[in-house]
Amino acid sequence: MLQYLITNFSDFQLACLGSFFLHESVFFLSGLPFIFFERAGWLSKYKIQTKNNTPAAQEKCITRLLLYHFGVNLPVMIFSYPVFKFMGMRSTLPLPSWKVMSTQILFYFILEDFVFYWGHRILHTKWLYKHVHSVHHEYATPFGLTSEYAHPAEILFLGFATIVGPAITGPHLITLWLWMVLRVLETVEAHCGYHFPWSLSNLLPLYGGSDFHDYHHRLLYTKSGNYSSTFVYMDWIFGTDKGYRKLKALKTGRDEVTHKEM
Numbered sequence: 001m002l003q004y005l006i007t008n009f010s011d012f013q014l015a016c017l018g019s020f021f022l023h024e025s026v027f028f029l030s031g032l033p034f035i036f037f038e039r040a041g042w043l044s045k046y047k048i049q050t051k052n053n054t055p056a057a058q059e060k061c062i063t064r065l066l067l068y069h070f071g072v073n074l075p076v077m078i079f080s081y082p083v084f085k086f087m088g089m090r091s092t093l094p095l096p097s098w099k100v101m102s103t104q105i106l107f108y109f110i111l112e113d114f115v116f117y118w119g120h121r122i123l124h125t126k127w128l129y130k131h132v133h134s135v136h137h138e139y140a141t142p143f144g145l146t147s148e149y150a151h152p153a154e155i156l157f158l159g160f161a162t163i164v165g166p167a168i169t170g171p172h173l174i175t176l177w178l179w180m181v182l183r184v185l186e187t188v189e190a191h192c193g194y195h196f197p198w199s200l201s202n203l204l205p206l207y208g209g210s211d212f213h214d215y216h217h218r219l220l221y222t223k224s225g226n227y228s229s230t231f232v233y234m235d236w237i238f239g240t241d242k243g244y245r246k247l248k249a250l251k252t253g254r255d256e257v258t259h260k261e262m
Contacts, residue, residue, distance in 0.1 A: 002174065006091050014091050014173055015084060016077045019180065024069065026181050030188045031144030038143060038193070046194045048214045051141045061139070061149050072152050073159075080163060088170030101175045108165035108179050109230055115161035116229040121240070123154065129221045132157075142217050147191035161229070186230055191217075206231045215244045 005014060035058050037043050123133035135151040150158070162183055166176050189200070190213040201209030208228055216226040225240040235241035 002091075002093065002095070006093070011085070011089075011091050011173075012081060015081050015089065015176075016074075018173075019177065020069075020074050020077055022177055023073070023180055023184060026184045027148065027188065028145070030185055031147070031192075034144040034188075034192045034194065043194060043196075046196050048193055048195050048211060049141045049218065053139065053141055053143060057139070058143070058145075061143075061145050065145060065149060068148070068150070068152060068155060072155050076156065076159065080167070083167055084170065084176075086170075087167060089166070089173060089176065091173040095174055096172045101172070101178065104165075104169055104171050104175055105179050105182065107169070108183075111165045112161045112183070113228055113230045113234060115164060116158060117227050117234040119158050119161060120227040120229070123157070124221050124224065124227070133221070137217065137221065140218050142191040142193055142214065144188040144192045147187040190229070206233055208232050212241075212244065215247070219243070 005018070009018065038047075038052050038058075039055065123129060129137075132151045132153050136146070136149060136154060139146040139149065148155075166179060171179070190208060190210055192210050193214060195201075195209070195211045195214075199209050199211075200207045201211060208226070208231060212226055212228075212232060216224045219225075223243060225242065226235055226244050227240055228234045232241065235244075
């Protein structure tokens with residue numbers, strides 16, 4: 001497959017148009033099912049909030065996303081290509097080893113989470129929240145596709161956190177694509193509005209997931225906390241998850257009392 005792609009398409013086409021097509025495919029294929037779940041009432045026992053979004057609100061989200069993706073994301077991919085190329089990105093064979101790819105992607109996740117945390121906290125200052133970040137918070141009950149619903153300025157601002165790692169290391173295109181797929185799946189899951197028994201946050205102690213981020217969406221901007229994108233340790237270190245942990249402790253206590261009464 002890769003041999004066919006590099007034979008028939010240029011590096012520019014693969015890195016820009018190929019990346020854009022891959023992003024759109026993964027994003028909408030992973031995010032759209034949660035709209036149908038919400039409308040049909042399927043898996044409702046796993047839904048974090050009882051409130052549902054209206055079909056009009058869901059359709060508005062999709063329409064704006066297409067506008068943002070073609071008007072902001074695609075141009076960013078095109079204009080950032082020279083930087084990636086300069087830093088050593090390639091699409092030729094041989095592929096890097098799994099050890100190299102996994103190490104780079106782990107580095108991207110850690111760096112992205114660090115940069116995103118501080119950028120996100122800045123966006124929750126009064127002026128920036130009112131004029132920029134409030135767009136993303138139009139959906140107090142998030143669903144998968146709302147993960148990328150944001151003001152164009154925020155897309156550029158926080159999007160830097162996603163591309164800074166690859167821009168530094170100049171990875172193989174396959175590594176870049178794998179990072180993109182994992183990052184899209186992670187942010188869609190964090191916004192999906194459902195917490196399943198098989199959710200990664202139940203398996204990985206440092207992983208935030210949907211329950212962690214849903215709390216952020218349903219609180220006022222000055223009290224929300226939970227600013228990290230993937231992990232939980234940045235919020236724990238800087239004490240911006242105290243409200244969430246207090247709520248979790250209260251819920252756990254109530255559940256234990258209920259279980260004893262039964």
